[in-house]
Amino acid sequence: MSVAQENTVIMKKLLIFSVAMFGFGFALVPLYEKICEVAGVNNLLKADTLTENIQVDTSRWLTVELDANTRGLPWQFKPMQASVRIHPGEMVEVMYEVRNNSDREVAGQAIPSYSPQLLAQHLKKLECFCFTKQVLKPNEVRQMPVQFMIEPSLPSNVSVMTISYTFFELNSDSADTGGKAKPI
Amino acid sequence: MAAVHDDHAHGHGHGHEHGHDDHAHGPPKGMMRWLTTTNHKDIGTMYLWFSFSMFIVGGLMAFGIRAELFQPGMQLMTPEFFNSLTTNHGLIMVFGAIMPAFVGFANWQVPMMIGAPDMAFARMNNWSFWLLPPAALLLVSAFFVPGGAGAGGWTFYPPLSIQMGMGMDMMIFAVHILGASSIMGSINIITTILNMRAPGMTLMKMPLFVWTWLITAYLLVLVMPVLAGTVTMLLTDRHFGTNFFNAAGGGDPIMFQHIFWFFGHPEVYIMILPAFGIISEILPTFSRKPLFGYSSMVYATASIAILSCIVWAHHMFTVGMPVTAQLFFMYATMLIAVPTGVKVFNWTATMWQGSMSFETPMLFAIGFIFLFTIGGFSGVVCAVIPVDIQVQETYYVIAHFHYVLVSGSLFALFGGVYYWLPKWTGHMYDESLGKLHFWLSMVFFNVTFFVQHFLGLAGMPRRVPDYALQFADFNMISSIGAFGFGLSQLVFLTVVVKCICGGKKAEAKPWDGATTLEWDLPSPAPYHSWVTPPVVK
Numbered sequence: 001m002s003v004a005q006e007n008t009v010i011m012k013k014l015l016i017f018s019v020a021m022f023g024f025g026f027a028l029v030p031l032y033e034k035i036c037e038v039a040g041v042n043n044l045l046k047a048d049t050l051t052e053n054i055q056v057d058t059s060r061w062l063t064v065e066l067d068a069n070t071r072g073l074p075w076q077f078k079p080m081q082a083s084v085r086i087h088p089g090e091m092v093e094v095m096y097e098v099r100n101n102s103d104r105e106v107a108g109q110a111i112p113s114y115s116p117q118l119l120a121q122h123l124k125k126l127e128c129f130c131f132t133k134q135v136l137k138p139n140e141v142r143q144m145p146v147q148f149m150i151e152p153s154l155p156s157n158v159s160v161m162t163i164s165y166t167f168f169e170l171n172s173d174s175a176d177t178g179g180k181a182k183p184i
Numbered sequence: 185m186a187a188v189h190d191d192h193a194h195g196h197g198h199g200h201e202h203g204h205d206d207h208a209h210g211p212p213k214g215m216m217r218w219l220t221t222t223n224h225k226d227i228g229t230m231y232l233w234f235s236f237s238m239f240i241v242g243g244l245m246a247f248g249i250r251a252e253l254f255q256p257g258m259q260l261m262t263p264e265f266f267n268s269l270t271t272n273h274g275l276i277m278v279f280g281a282i283m284p285a286f287v288g289f290a291n292w293q294v295p296m297m298i299g300a301p302d303m304a305f306a307r308m309n310n311w312s313f314w315l316l317p318p319a320a321l322l323l324v325s326a327f328f329v330p331g332g333a334g335a336g337g338w339t340f341y342p343p344l345s346i347q348m349g350m351g352m353d354m355m356i357f358a359v360h361i362l363g364a365s366s367i368m369g370s371i372n373i374i375t376t377i378l379n380m381r382a383p384g385m386t387l388m389k390m391p392l393f394v395w396t397w398l399i400t401a402y403l404l405v406l407v408m409p410v411l412a413g414t415v416t417m418l419l420t421d422r423h424f425g426t427n428f429f430n431a432a433g434g435g436d437p438i439m440f441q442h443i444f445w446f447f448g449h450p451e452v453y454i455m456i457l458p459a460f461g462i463i464s465e466i467l468p469t470f471s472r473k474p475l476f477g478y479s480s481m482v483y484a485t486a487s488i489a490i491l492s493c494i495v496w497a498h499h500m501f502t503v504g505m506p507v508t509a510q511l512f513f514m515y516a517t518m519l520i521a522v523p524t525g526v527k528v529f530n531w532t533a534t535m536w537q538g539s540m541s542f543e544t545p546m547l548f549a550i551g552f553i554f555l556f557t558i559g560g561f562s563g564v565v566c567a568v569i570p571v572d573i574q575v576q577e578t579y580y581v582i583a584h585f586h587y588v589l590v591s592g593s594l595f596a597l598f599g600g601v602y603y604w605l606p607k608w609t610g611h612m613y614d615e616s617l618g619k620l621h622f623w624l625s626m627v628f629f630n631v632t633f634f635v636q637h638f639l640g641l642a643g644m645p646r647r648v649p650d651y652a653l654q655f656a657d658f659n660m661i662s663s664i665g666a667f668g669f670g671l672s673q674l675v676f677l678t679v680v681v682k683c684i685c686g687g688k689k690a691e692a693k694p695w696d697g698a699t700t701l702e703w704d705l706p707s708p709a710p711y712h713s714w715v716t717p718p719v720v721k
Contacts, residue, residue, distance in 0.1 A: 007304040007375050014371045018409045025413025025443060029428060032439045039506055045434070109433055117504060170433065 004075050045131055048124040050149070056089040057152040060159075064150070066094060067164035074089065074102035075136065077167055080143070085127040088152040096165070097143050100136035107135045107170040115162040125161070185514045211711060217351035220316075224291045227313050229608075231288030232601075234316055236677075238280030241324065243670050247456045250632075250666040252649050253659050257564040266649035267335035272323060274338030275355065278455065280320055280592050281361045286458040287312075287369045290397050292608065294373060296702035296709060297391045297551075299382025299718045304375035304717030310716040312368035319361035327352040337647060339444060339487075340414075344531055346421050349660045353422065355416045357582060370401035370408075371496035376401075382701070384720035387681045388482070391568070391700045392475060395482050396461030399489045403457075406493070411447040437501050443498035453492040456556075457485060458587060459596030460527060465700065466603050467487065467531055470546035471538025472697035475532040484530075503574045510569050511650050517567040527559055530682030543695075544618030551626050552592060559587025562637065588632045598625070598676065605683050607692035610708030613683040617675060622634025624672035689712065 001009075063087060080095040081110035100106055110130040114120045131142035136142060146163075211217045211226065246487050248269045261269075291309065295302055303309045319527060326333035334340075342361075345352055375396045381390070390398075418440075420426040425432025429440040468475045475481065497505060497513040505513075531553055535681025540546070562584040566572050575581060598621070605613045636657040644655045651659065693703040701720070705713050 003379060006379050009373045010379060011305065011371055013403055014374060018220065018367050018371070021406060022413050026417070027456075028410075028443050028446065029439065032436070032442060039509075042545035074709065085659050139556040168433075 004069070035062050045152065047126055047128070047131060050126070053128050054089045054149070054151065056087050057161040058086055058087050058153075060156075061088050062088060062150060062158075064092075064133055065159045065160065065162040066096075067162055068096060069164065069166040069168050071168050072110075073106055073108050073167060073169035075106065075108060075167055077165075086150065086171065087148070088150050088154055091126075091147065091149045092129075093147045095143050095145055097141065098167070099141045100184055103138040105135060106138050108167040109133045109170050110165040110167050113130060113164045113166065116158060118155070119150075119158070119161045124149045124151060131164060134167075135179075186709040195204045220310070222302070222310050223304070224303045224309065225297050225608075225709065227303075228291030231284050231291055231316075234313070234320075235281045235283075235285035235288060235306060238276050238284070239673070240322060241320075242276040242281055244271050244671065245269045245276070246666060247670055249273060249545050250663040253651070254663040255660065256651055256653055256656050258650055262647070264332055264335055267337075267647065268327065268333040268648050269593065270337065271334050271338050271355075272327075273332075275359075276320075276323060277589070278338065278451070279359070280316075280323070280598070282455050282589065283362075283366065284457070285592075285597050286315060286397075286400070287366075287373075288372050289393075289458065289462070289597070289604075291368075293702065294376055294394055294397060294603065295380070296607075296705060296713055297387055297394050297700050298377065298380065299714045299720065300376055300380035301712065301715050301717075302633055303372050304380055305372050308368050309372055310363045312372065313363050315365040315368075319358040320470045322354045322361070323359040326354040327339050328370070328501055329354065339448065340418060340440075341444075342418065342421070342440050343431065346420055346430055349402070353419070356419050360412055363408045366408050370404035373397055373401040374405070377674055382714065382717040382720050384475055388479065389720060391461075392464035392478065392481055392485075393458070393671045396464070396702060398483050399485050400454050400457045403454050403489050403492070407450045407454075409449040410443065411451075413446065413641070414443045415628050417443075428571035428699050431510050434575050438500075441500045441503060442497065445499045446493075448478075448499065449496040450492045452585075452588075453531050455593050457489065459552070459593045460485065461550055462600040462603070462714050463531065466545045466549040467534045467696045467701045468699070469603070470543060471535045471540050473538040474699075475530070476533035476536075477526070480526055481530055484526040487523040488520060491516060491523070495684070498567055498572070501569050502576050508581050512569055514569050518564060521564050523567045523574065524560055527715060528553060528560075539697075540571065543602070544613070544622055545599045545603035546614060547619065547622040548602065552595040552599065555591030555595065555629070559584055559592060561589060575640055577645055578640035579636040579644045582646050583633050585637035586636070590633070591629055595625070597623075600678075601680065603695075604702075605680070606694040607705070607707050607709055609687075610690050611683050611687035612690050612694060613687065617682070620673060621675040621679060624675060628665045628668035628672055632669055635661050635665075669713050 062085070063083055065083040066081065068077045068079050071076050076099040078097055080097060084092060084094055086092050098108075110128075112128070112130055114123060125146065125148045127145060127147040129146065134142070134144070148163075150161075197392075211223065214440065218226065221227060221230075248261065252266055261465075287298075291303065294300075306318060323333075329350050331351055333351040334345070334355040336344030336348060336352070340355070377390070377394055387395075393484050417426065417428040421428050421430050421435065429433040429435045429437050431437055464475055464481060495513055495517045497509065498517045501510055531549075535550075542550075562580070566575060566581065566584055601687065602613060602618055639655055639662070642655065644651055644659075690707040693708050694707065695703070701714075701718060703711065704718065
């Protein structure tokens with residue numbers, strides 16, 4: 001084989017390798033989700049299951065502040081009470097209310113956020129409106145529950161915490177925010 | 185490395201396919217020479233001038249940044265424009281200045297150093313260069329579209345990068361083109377090194393510059409396609425309704441950071457490994473001793489490259505990761521200090537008891553070792569998770585990576601230019617101007633960036649156009665240093681232009697300690713070199 005032919009063989013191998021690495025970039029997406037699932041992080045949108053019997057620690061009070069936000073959709077979204085006082089290990093249910101102020105049907109997805117960050121590891125949610133998308137008809141009002149428990153293993157220096165939800169609009173062009181961006 | 189060769193360029197058998205149609209005459213004249221050239225030296229020259237002009241463009245952006253930061257308060261520009269400047273300064277310096285400059289060196293030097301007549305794929309070589317100007321044009325013209333140029337940082341982090349205007353799309357396309365160019369360039373370099381070495385030039389006899397480029401090129405074909413994939417996902421998130429990174433649609437912005445830094449960390453080493461190679465050529469020459477620990481240098485380079493692929497998450501210790509993962513990335517990052525340390529000690533040992541002389545290339549090489557090591561140490565500091573949480577997104581990080589990229593990569597590039605200018609132009613450069621350039625760069629670089637360590641430790645955040653009053657003094661010092669550093673580069677331009685236009689005639693081997701093959705060629709290197717391959721003993 002001449003040098004030029006050998007060169008072409010090497011080039012072909014490297015090209016195939018490059019294309020494979022381009023694919024690998026995309027393969028990282030499911031891989032990332034799998035790793036998060038196995039490692040137990042980022043399962044914000046799934047119900048937790050309680051495997052063991054957890055004792056309520058009545059000697060301790062926790063204040064859970066409830067927060068609600070909307071982002072780019074014509075909804076009014078608020079918790080029915082601003083905060084709840086609970087014991088660790090106690091199962092509680094809180095209600096949120098959402099109202100579609102527009103005269104079109106809008107689908108939204110709530111994304112939770114916790115403060116302090118370590119609350120995420122100790123918060124067990126059995127039911128939440130954030131596990132599925134919410135579709136509201138024009139001017140519909142809906143009350144939605146969140147059922148949760150905070151594990152007694154929560155470090156003792158944490159006594160006040162915040163559970164926050166933000167609704168984002170879900171529709172085919174919601175991802176295309178590029179065109180809507182305005183220079184400030 | 186002694187070589188037996190025949191530098192009579194025309195008398196040879198027809199063993200080589202490339203450059204076969206024009207080896208009997210010189211280059212065509214005028215513009216067409218540069219547009220159509222397939223000659224590795226012409227293409228190398230174009231790469232180097234392109235990267236120098238991008239260095240000026242990126243440098244002007246740095247001027248803008250430092251002018252705004254000269255005093256607290258908003259003086260010269262809107263915050264959005266400031267953000268565009270920081271974003272594009274980073275992007276242009278990384279993809280427009282440093283990387284093409286090293287590819288330019290590879291084009292000039294790799295064939296001459298391994299005894300090959302040209303690059304393996306001469307036509308593709310031309311194409312990979314001519315992809316660069318359109319990409320640069322896209323980046324620069326993004327400043328003039330509605331909404332301005334991309335302003336979310338050179339790292340394209342969502343959600344900002346999925347919200348911005350069309351400037352961001354231009355940035356994405358520019359990265360696609362630059363990536364394609366890099367991949368083609370790397371394929372060319374790998375093939376040339378693997379398959380076109382002169383008889384007797386075994387892998388372990390290759391000059392270290394060639395070794396570092398071989399490993400760098402492999403890193404490029406490994407991670408550049410991943411970057412292309414990442415920005416493609418951004419593009420489809422922006423315009424085609426996918427939700428890879430869009431939290432509203434169930435995507436994950438943190439995942440972007442993981443994928444981006446899977447590219448981004450090896451990229452850091454892509455920009456420094458060829459610099460290691462250049463330094464490893466300069467030091468033995470001016471110490472008049474063989475490089476200390478050649479094979480350990482090769483293994484250290486390979487180890488750095490492999491380790492660089494498993495440390496990416498140290499860029500994102502604060503995003504929320506399991507502690508086990510953080511510890512893994514912390515220890516892996518610290519481990520890189522071991523092969524890097526091997527290199528620094530080998531360089532020091534090369535100089536030890538050598539018959540040293542201090543021409544400009546050697547000054548830059550020593551400056552490199554001194555300052556790069558400072559940058560390496562601040563890197564180890566940043567690798568420690570609790571410290572990193574403190575200094576994340578502060579000027580400490582800015583100081584760290586400018587110590588490795590400016591006084592690392594850029595100083596090595598300057599050193600390399602001075603070292604090989606006599607071979608490229610056939611003239612000696614002006615030694616006293618060269619030394620002036622070195623000392624000005626050395627002083628102003630430290631004035632600019634050393635104080636940024638203090639700013640960072642005191643908590644000044646990066647990418648913000650205004651700052652609290654207590655940071656005012658150090659910022660003013662830093663800005664003065666930056667203006668000085670920028671202006672010093674005009675000295676460099678003067679030296680290079682003077683050297684091209686004339687000067688003392690350079691001998692074939694102007695440095696008496698040099699040993700690699702390119703010094704066996706006459707100066708300036710003939711348009712077609714090693715048409716008959718040398719035999720390396």
